[in-house]
Amino acid sequence: xxxxxxxxxxxxxxxxxxxxxxxxxxxxxxxxxxxxxxxxxxxxxxxxxxxxxxxxxxxxxxxxxxxxxxxxxxxxxxxxxxxxxxxxxxxxxxxxxxxxxxxxxxxxxxxxxxxxxxxxxxxxxxxxxxxxxxxxxxxxxxxxxxxxxxxxxxxxxxxxxxxxxxxxxxxxxxxxxxxxxxxxxxxxxxxxxxxxxxxxxxxxxxxxxxxxxxxxxxxxxxxxxxxxxxxxxxxxxxxxxxxxxxxxxxxxxxxxxxxxxxxxxxxxxxxxxxxxxxxxxxxxxxxxxxxxxxxxxxxxxxxxxxxxxxxxxxxxxxxxxxxxxxxxxxxxxxxxxxxxxxxxxxxxxxxxxxxxxxxxxxxxxxxxxxxxxxxxxx
Amino acid sequence: xxxxxxxxxxxxxxxxxxxxxxxxxxxxxxxxxxxxxxxxxxxxxxxxxxxxxxxxxxxxxxxxxxxxxxxxxxxxxxxxxxxxxxxxxxxxxxxxxxxxxxxxxxxxxxxxxxxxxxxxxxxxxxxxxxxxxxxxxxxxxxxxxxxxxxxxxxxxxxxxxxxxxxxxxxxxxxxxxxxxxxxxxxxxxxxxxxxxxx
Numbered sequence: 001x002x003x004x005x006x007x008x009x010x011x012x013x014x015x016x017x018x019x020x021x022x023x024x025x026x027x028x029x030x031x032x033x034x035x036x037x038x039x040x041x042x043x044x045x046x047x048x049x050x051x052x053x054x055x056x057x058x059x060x061x062x063x064x065x066x067x068x069x070x071x072x073x074x075x076x077x078x079x080x081x082x083x084x085x086x087x088x089x090x091x092x093x094x095x096x097x098x099x100x101x102x103x104x105x106x107x108x109x110x111x112x113x114x115x116x117x118x119x120x121x122x123x124x125x126x127x128x129x130x131x132x133x134x135x136x137x138x139x140x141x142x143x144x145x146x147x148x149x150x151x152x153x154x155x156x157x158x159x160x161x162x163x164x165x166x167x168x169x170x171x172x173x174x175x176x177x178x179x180x181x182x183x184x185x186x187x188x189x190x191x192x193x194x195x196x197x198x199x200x201x202x203x204x205x206x207x208x209x210x211x212x213x214x215x216x217x218x219x220x221x222x223x224x225x226x227x228x229x230x231x232x233x234x235x236x237x238x239x240x241x242x243x244x245x246x247x248x249x250x251x252x253x254x255x256x257x258x259x260x261x262x263x264x265x266x267x268x269x270x271x272x273x274x275x276x277x278x279x280x281x282x283x284x285x286x287x288x289x290x291x292x293x294x295x296x297x298x299x300x301x302x303x304x305x306x307x308x309x310x311x312x313x314x315x316x317x318x319x320x321x322x323x324x325x326x327x328x329x330x331x332x333x334x335x336x337x338x339x340x341x342x343x344x345x346x347x348x349x350x351x352x353x354x355x356x357x358x359x360x361x362x363x364x365x366x367x368x369x370x371x372x373x374x375x376x377x378x
Numbered sequence: 379x380x381x382x383x384x385x386x387x388x389x390x391x392x393x394x395x396x397x398x399x400x401x402x403x404x405x406x407x408x409x410x411x412x413x414x415x416x417x418x419x420x421x422x423x424x425x426x427x428x429x430x431x432x433x434x435x436x437x438x439x440x441x442x443x444x445x446x447x448x449x450x451x452x453x454x455x456x457x458x459x460x461x462x463x464x465x466x467x468x469x470x471x472x473x474x475x476x477x478x479x480x481x482x483x484x485x486x487x488x489x490x491x492x493x494x495x496x497x498x499x500x501x502x503x504x505x506x507x508x509x510x511x512x513x514x515x516x517x518x519x520x521x522x523x524x525x526x527x528x529x530x531x532x533x534x535x536x537x538x539x540x541x542x543x544x545x546x547x548x549x550x551x552x553x554x555x556x557x558x559x560x561x562x563x564x565x566x567x568x569x570x571x572x573x574x575x576x
Contacts, residue, residue, distance in 0.1 A: 309432075328439060332419075333449075338439065339432060339438050340440055340441075358425045358429075362429045365430075365433050
């Protein structure tokens with residue numbers, strides 16, 4: 001039986017040891033906003049790290065304040081009896097460094113200047129996030145995660161973990177991800193960044209000094225991004241060529257899909273920081289464990305020690321199945337234990353967030369086995 | 379449900395690397411992990427069967443065998459197994475060559491079309507055999523390349539494949555004495571252990 005986690009409460013955890021960053025910057029101290037679900041067992045062996053994607057945060061499951069609110073972004077897959085079963089696992093989810101949901105990021109005060117970082121926040125990478133997550137694990141007394149899981153950019157963190165801290169990962173689930181971005185992927189991110197940077201309210205990232213936000217630019221960035229998360233099929237099914245809804249603002253809108261995208265853009269620009277969006281897309285662009293093909297992927301993965309589950313979705317064109325298969329083939333070449341399924345879905349890249357019986361069944365079978373291999377009962 | 383031939387485990391070395399093409403629900407691989415401590419990998423198309431394999435703790439890749447094994451290295455496995463699938467592959471000859479490229483040895487089982495029951499259904503009753511091993515009607519069947527012991531051995535010769543061992547079993551995976559004496563007539567399932575002619 002599956003049930004809801006109910007109301008969950010995040011916790012802000014301070015880290016006072018400085019962190020040197022991959023691309024040259026450094027943070028004298030930082031905070032991470034963290035949620036945990038389930039109970040850490042006596043051996044501290046049942047921890048699962050959930051990594052969020054571009055616009056996600058620590059709130060992966062359950063509800064804040066009351067169940068009438070929107071649940072966490074992966075609520076369908078995390079909870080009692082669910083794929084990541086919180087009756088079995090202790091789930092750790094955090095807002096990554098540079099984020100805008102409570103962890104140290106551009107909105108935070110730089111202790112060295114006494115003023116918000118804004119655009120001066122140092123560039124962070126997937127590797128930096130993984131190092132920060134490892135320190136979080138140390139703080140929680142977790143020597144080794146039973147599994148590290150994530151979709152999209154979250155899957156890249158799981159992959160990076162298996163490479164950087166092989167002895168600290170029991171299993172990795174890499175969903176709707178890619179070993180690195182293509183030119184087309186980077187191009188979409190650049191359009192999103194340009195939309196933000198060309199907003200007159202951006203002020204080179206110093207919008208806070210002017211008491212404004214580049215809402216129009218962030219909204220436009222989200223609209224472009226959102227199109228790449230859906231599929232032609234799912235947009236066709238959801239909107240087709242139907243006309244705008246009359247119960248919502250429809251000024252200057254000719255089709256329902258336009259109204260939807262504008263609504264998504266507006267919602268997003270109200271909650272997401274522009275500098276964080278630029279920083280997160282850059283982290284995506286720079287992710288490349290092959291170091292610009294100087295080391296072939298099978299060789300990069302040759303030191304991993306965990307078992308892998310890789311999942312892709314048929315209509316995902318942001319990170320298409322063939323991108324996941326690059327990871328799978330490299331793992332096969334490296335002789336590592338890997339399972340893979342290309343799941344049928346009409347939902348494009350967003351499919352990794354959406355309820356689906358087969359996805360759920362396969363994900364759960366993998367995770368239940370991870371738990372069983374810890375010595376737990378199924 | 380057709381049981382796996384009793385002979386297969388005899389042909390698998392302990393702690394060896396085994397690839398099972400069309401591994402289904404993973405029964406054979408899971409058994410070999412248990413008894414032979416093999417390093418197992420399965421290929422399967424059906425997501426439900428993949429989930430069942432994951433329940434058993436197996437590693438399994440969703441892959442269409444008709445698209446070859448180009449993602450595997452030469453001689454990456456000690457043994458490549460294909461049970462009751464060869465007849466459903468678009469090009470069985472290419473599949474066999476690929477199996478012996480990625481594996482040192484191959485184990486293949488398939489329905490013997492010259493089995494007496496098939497001969498009676500075709501030769502006397504005058505229609506395509508339909509029976510527990512070949513349950514589908516001719517117009518809607520995955521079994522598009524039916525062959526016999528004799529046909530298969532001719533193909534092996536053409537492909538320079540050496541037959542290390544052969545056997546026959548019934549649908550329960552057991553040996554029958556008639557099948558052993560006269561496989562092409564009384565062998566229900568053909569079971570071969572192959573390697574590349576050196």
